[in-house]
Amino acid sequence: MTAINQSISGDTASLNTQQKIGAGIGATGLIILLLASFNVGFQPLWLWLTISLAAIAGGILWYTRATYVGHPEGIKNDGVYFRSLTSKGLYGYLAGVGLTGFYIILYFYPEYIGLVEGSSNEGIIQLFDPLSKSLNGNPASQWFVYGTLYTLAILFFGIKFIIKYRHSRYHIIRTASVMFFQLAFAFLIPEFMARLNGDGLNLPYYDLKNIWPLNYYNFDQYRVDKMINSGTIGMALLIFGIASIFIITPILTYFYGKRWYCSWVCGCGGLAETAGDSFRQLSDKSTRAWKIERWLIHSVVVFVTISTVAVVHSYLGTDTSKYWLTKSAFLWIVGGILTLIFAWVMLFKRHKFQKDALYGAVGFFVVIIAFMGIHGLSDTEHIFLVEKQTVRGGYGFLIGSIFSGVIGTGFYPILGNRVWCRFGCPMAAILGFQQKLLSRFRITTNGGQCISCGNCSTYCEMGIDVRAYAQKGQNIVRSSCVGCGVCSSVCPRGVLKLENGPSEGRVDDNPIIIGHDNQPRLQ
Amino acid sequence: MEHVVIIGNGISGVTAARYIRKMSDKRITIISAESKYFFSRTALMYIYMGHMSFEDTQPYEAHFWDKNNIDLVQDYVQKVNYDDKTLHLAETTPIHYDKLILAVGSKPNKFGWKGQDYHGVQGLYSKKDLDLMERNTRNAQEAIIVGGGLIGVEMAEMLLTRNINVTFLIREDRFWGGVLPLEDSLMVKRHLEKHNGLTLRLEEELEEIVADEEKRAKAVITKKGERIPCQFVGLTAGVSPNVDFLKGDQLEIERGILVNPDLSANIPDVYAIGDCAQFKQPNGQRKPIEQVWYTGRMMGETVAQTICGSPVEYKPGNWFNSAKFFDLEYQTYGWVWNELKEGEAEFIWKNDEKELLLHFIFDKESHEFKAINTFGIRMRHEVFDHWLNTNASIEEVIRNLKMANFDPEFYKHFEKEIIEAFNKQFDQNIKLAKNKWWKSLLPQ
Ligand SMILES: Cc1cc2nc3c(=O)[nH]c(=O)nc-3n(C[C@H](O)[C@H](O)[C@H](O)COP(=O)(O)OP(=O)(O)OC[C@H]3O[C@@H](n4cnc5c(N)ncnc54)[C@H](O)[C@@H]3O)c2cc1C
Numbered sequence: 012m013t014a015i016n017q018s019i020s021g022d023t024a025s026l027n028t029q030q031k032i033g034a035g036i037g038a039t040g041l042i043i044l045l046l047a048s049f050n051v052g053f054q055p056l057w058l059w060l061t062i063s064l065a066a067i068a069g070g071i072l073w074y075t076r077a078t079y080v081g082h083p084e085g086i087k088n089d090g091v092y093f094r095s096l097t098s099k100g101l102y103g104y105l106a107g108v109g110l111t112g113f114y115i116i117l118y119f120y121p122e123y124i125g126l127v128e129g130s131s132n133e134g135i136i137q138l139f140d141p142l143s144k145s146l147n148g149n150p151a152s153q154w155f156v157y158g159t160l161y162t163l164a165i166l167f168f169g170i171k172f173i174i175k176y177r178h179s180r181y182h183i184i185r186t187a188s189v190m191f192f193q194l195a196f197a198f199l200i201p202e203f204m205a206r207l208n209g210d211g212l213n214l215p216y217y218d219l220k221n222i223w224p225l226n227y228y229n230f231d232q233y234r235v236d237k238m239i240n241s242g243t244i245g246m247a248l249l250i251f252g253i254a255s256i257f258i259i260t261p262i263l264t265y266f267y268g269k270r271w272y273c274s275w276v277c278g279c280g281g282l283a284e285t286a287g288d289s290f291r292q293l294s295d296k297s298t299r300a301w302k303i304e305r306w307l308i309h310s311v312v313v314f315v316t317i318s319t320v321a322v323v324h325s326y327l328g329t330d331t332s333k334y335w336l337t338k339s340a341f342l343w344i345v346g347g348i349l350t351l352i353f354a355w356v357m358l359f360k361r362h363k364f365q366k367d368a369l370y371g372a373v374g375f376f377v378v379i380i381a382f383m384g385i386h387g388l389s390d391t392e393h394i395f396l397v398e399k400q401t402v403r404g405g406y407g408f409l410i411g412s413i414f415s416g417v418i419g420t421g422f423y424p425i426l427g428n429r430v431w432c433r434f435g436c437p438m439a440a441i442l443g444f445q446q447k448l449l450s451r452f453r454i455t456t457n458g459g460q461c462i463s464c465g466n467c468s469t470y471c472e473m474g475i476d477v478r479a480y481a482q483k484g485q486n487i488v489r490s491s492c493v494g495c496g497v498c499s500s501v502c503p504r505g506v507l508k509l510e511n512g513p514s515e516g517r518v519d520d521n522p523i524i525i526g527h528d529n530q531p532r533l534q
Numbered sequence: 535m536e537h538v539v540i541i542g543n544g545i546s547g548v549t550a551a552r553y554i555r556k557m558s559d560k561r562i563t564i565i566s567a568e569s570k571y572f573f574s575r576t577a578l579m580y581i582y583m584g585h586m587s588f589e590d591t592q593p594y595e596a597h598f599w600d601k602n603n604i605d606l607v608q609d610y611v612q613k614v615n616y617d618d619k620t621l622h623l624a625e626t627t628p629i630h631y632d633k634l635i636l637a638v639g640s641k642p643n644k645f646g647w648k649g650q651d652y653h654g655v656q657g658l659y660s661k662k663d664l665d666l667m668e669r670n671t672r673n674a675q676e677a678i679i680v681g682g683g684l685i686g687v688e689m690a691e692m693l694l695t696r697n698i699n700v701t702f703l704i705r706e707d708r709f710w711g712g713v714l715p716l717e718d719s720l721m722v723k724r725h726l727e728k729h730n731g732l733t734l735r736l737e738e739e740l741e742e743i744v745a746d747e748e749k750r751a752k753a754v755i756t757k758k759g760e761r762i763p764c765q766f767v768g769l770t771a772g773v774s775p776n777v778d779f780l781k782g783d784q785l786e787i788e789r790g791i792l793v794n795p796d797l798s799a800n801i802p803d804v805y806a807i808g809d810c811a812q813f814k815q816p817n818g819q820r821k822p823i824e825q826v827w828y829t830g831r832m833m834g835e836t837v838a839q840t841i842c843g844s845p846v847e848y849k850p851g852n853w854f855n856s857a858k859f860f861d862l863e864y865q866t867y868g869w870v871w872n873e874l875k876e877g878e879a880e881f882i883w884k885n886d887e888k889e890l891l892l893h894f895i896f897d898k899e900s901h902e903f904k905a906i907n908t909f910g911i912r913m914r915h916e917v918f919d920h921w922l923n924t925n926a927s928i929e930e931v932i933r934n935l936k937m938a939n940f941d942p943e944f945y946k947h948f949e950k951e952i953i954e955a956f957n958k959q960f961d962q963n964i965k966l967a968k969n970k971w972w973k974s975l976l977p978q
């Protein structure tokens with residue numbers, strides 16, 4: 012008989028020695044950052060920065076090795092519900108408070124981590140100066156610090172995820188993809204673009220994979236001006252920004268479902284999948300949560316559409332002889348496009364839309380009435396008689412900061428890792444709408460093999476009750492599904508397969524469970 | 535209004551209730567002692583391993599039952615009076631029924647072993663068993679499992695997650711030998727033995743369990759006379775219908791409640807479904823008592839139609855099943871027996887390193903495809919069901935295997951190798967069919 016490690020005998024909740032060492036190394040890296048914010052005066056900066064980042068990365072790797080390496084490949088969710096951190100215990104709440112606090116400081120009180128207006132940095136931000144200078148030539152900002160830590164988290168928790176799911180090539184490839192997009196598109200390219208600036212170029216900070224409406228400010232005047240004034244590259248960026256949402260996105264979503272973005276490319280999704288993986292089981296699967304989700308996320312789309320249109324409207328001119336796209340032409344065009352989409356859905360796709368038809372109709376009419384409001388009540392400086400900056404700031408504050416950061420990431424250990432993606436992200440809502448109506452993607456249920464165990468629903472980060480479909484033999488076609496594929500991995504009976512195929516038979520509202528000749532057929 | 539009462543809220547009873555509700559507005563009451571709400575018995579292991587909470591194993595939210603107007607009573611039925619159609623419960627007042635569905639499930643087998651009732655000795659069937667196991671294994675370091683079936687493997691996997699060493703006593707000369715052919719069984723055995731802390735003892739049976747002064751198990755003695763120390767003994771040598779409380783001179787019971795093809799028992803307005811039902815005439819190759827999740831569901835679907843006035847007989851289609859041995863997934867379509875039957879031929883393809891095995895059974899003469907066991911590669915139920923229904927040849931199956939593959943995207947495919955091996959073994963020259971959307975294989 013092979014003896015096994017007895018050190019944690021009978022206590023699945025605690026970590027083994029190696030895991031503790033890993034956690035300890037990682038914590039050291041974080042403590043250095045914390046101390047730096049109290050101006051401990053680490054010198055030389057680059058050395059301490061390296062030590063700190065290496066400790067965070069090394070800690071994650073050490074922990075990963077202790078947890079997965081040397082064990083057979085396969086699903087490793089042992090003890091998830093016994094550990095305080097991953098089952099909403101004390102550590103879970105502490106982690107939630109810690110993360111939330113970090114976001115509040117980052118967004119609203121960057122001076123506490125060393126941002127000094129008009130002077131050189133202190134604290135944590137100063138620690139990052141050497142890295143920032145080497146990339147873009149400028150001292151660091153709080154956003155540079157955040158971006159670096161964010162990228163580090165995706166890369167190293169990404170490695171952890173890949174090792175945890177090393178039996179699945181789907182997970183290996185898609186995780187490598189989010190790691191690449193984060194490192195290249197979100198982190199490096201924008202820094203290099205900043206370096207290119209000067210010499211007639213004045214490009215805005217542009218993460219190319221960050222598409223409007225996730226990047227709700229993409230068409231704000233200062234950005235559009237910068238792009239227009241930066242010659243061909245700038246114009247290309249502007250056109251790419253528009254094409255991203257109106258051409259590229261619908262095509263890719265048609266072929267692959269919204270997963271091409273949400274769990275292969277997007278940075279928010281990337282963090283959720285990697286650093287947030289340990290918290291996916293905390294998503295709320297109740298039908299009540301689903302209802303809240305639909306109202307909330309569609310309201311955000313309406314909000315972001317109206318506010319973007321209002322902002323663009325505000326800087327357009329009124330004189331057709333100067334430029335063809337005037338304030339009212341713009342409103343007519345956007346209103347016209349939306350009406351066409353709405354009419355098409357209601358005429359041809361109503362059956363697929365089902366209950367969501369109501370949300371669609373309400374949303375559409377709110378948008379149209381808002382456009383009339385913009386037309387009547389807005390001018391260059393005012394939107395609905397309210398000052399422009401206030402409207403913009405309101406969205407940025409509520410959605411951009413509070414929702415996507417403070418709640419979206421801060422609450423990982425409490426509400427699960429996709430709170431933002433599920434309840435708040437306007438991009439996810441638009442992609443979801445496309446996925447539901449016009450896509451080849453679905454999750455196929457394998458005939459009658461489901462045993463209703465519930466692993467799939469438990470580990471669905473989007474809170475989809477996958478089992479409810481699987482046990483009926485029904486395909487899963489849900490607007491919120493980000494195609495992470497974890498439901499398929501954790502299913503002990505091989506019941507679920509994410510696949511792209513002809514739309515015929517994709518949605519089966521009255522499924523038969525095969526394997527039973529006398530299965531009752533209800534009308 | 536007619537009152538349908540169902541005893542047992544497992545998959546069979548709940549399926550019956552759901553379909554009766556869809557087809558009628560009869561009054562429906564489900565009585566069950568184990569838990570108020572339906573949960574998935576198959577998921578018990580995941581609670582113990584910390585993958586899920588008990589609530590996560592419940593397929594329907596609490597409001598589902600209200601919304602569907604299905605009354606739930608959590609109580610134990612002590613006695614059924616068939617003459618005046620009343621049920622006598624342990625705690626609440628008697629309940630009158632017009633139609634009675636017995637969906638009372640199974641209980642673990644205990645074969646009268648010496649010491650089988652000591653503390654620390656138990657089977658695993660109910661939520662109560664799970665709670666007991668939690669307590670019984672708190673300080674255990676060595677466990678013995680008696681009986682190498684599916685529940686035994688699950689128990690072994692559960693115990694290893696708590697760092698408890700497991701010794702498996704298996705009567706046959708191979709793992710799950712009553713069901714799996716030799717090659718398949720060896721593949722599973724190799725996989726099991728990869729897990730530290732697990733020892734398989736083949737051709738070894740339990741003789742007796744020895745206890746300390748407090749009647750707590752401290753060792754087992756095997757038939758071969760070996761004494762193995764332990765603090766926990768899992769009895770997983772199968773299950774049998776849980777019908778003791780129904781025994782009397784009215785209801786016909788053999789091992790299970792004897793039923794006709796439409797699931798009615800010998801007493802009018804009484805039906806039995808799921809694990810507790812025993813068919814007077816078995817269906818084709820099926821056993822008279824079927825103790826799997828799927829058949830419980832199908833019997834529930836069947837009895838609901840009979841009760842709602844369109845009587846049908848229990849008519850399961852092609853046999854299918856699935857299981858997971860630690861990390862090794864297994865699916866089966868059609869009947870693969872542990873030994874080839876008269877007139878059957880087989881084709882086995884395996885990859886030991888990746889732990890993959892396909893075991894095809896077909897007719898020696900006509901080459902008609904009969905069945906498949908698949909390990910480590912997921913297969914599409916719908917396509918195999920179609921092949922079985924249409925008496926497809928083994929060549930047709932092999933040629934189109936890629937379209938029947940149900941593995942996640944980007945997984946490595948082995949169809950080329952499989953075809954080559956097949957051609958070589960049977961001196962044929964079939965070619966892999968062009969990959970198309972799998973539905974094109976089915977009738978449109
Ligand atoms: C650990 C485990 C794993 C399994 N895994 C699989 C699997 O992977 N695949 C598969 O196909 N099958 C599996 N099975 C078998 C499958 O779970 C059973 O076949 C199925 O659950 C039987 O359903 P049922 O509705 O017939 O009975 P049950 O689910 O047993 O329901 C019967 C209910 O009736 C109640 N009851 C009984 N008598 C009374 C009374 N007198 N008064 C009140 N209530 C009463 C019981 O408390 C129980 O809740 C597994 C079984 C176990 C134990």
Ligand code: SF4
Nearest residue numbers: 471492493495496498
């Ligand atoms: S349904 Fe499956 S693939 Fe979709 S989000 Fe949920 S777990 Fe991921």
Ligand code: SF4
Nearest residue numbers: 461462464465467502
């Ligand atoms: S994990 Fe698989 S078997 Fe379990 S409920 Fe989901 S689909 Fe069914």
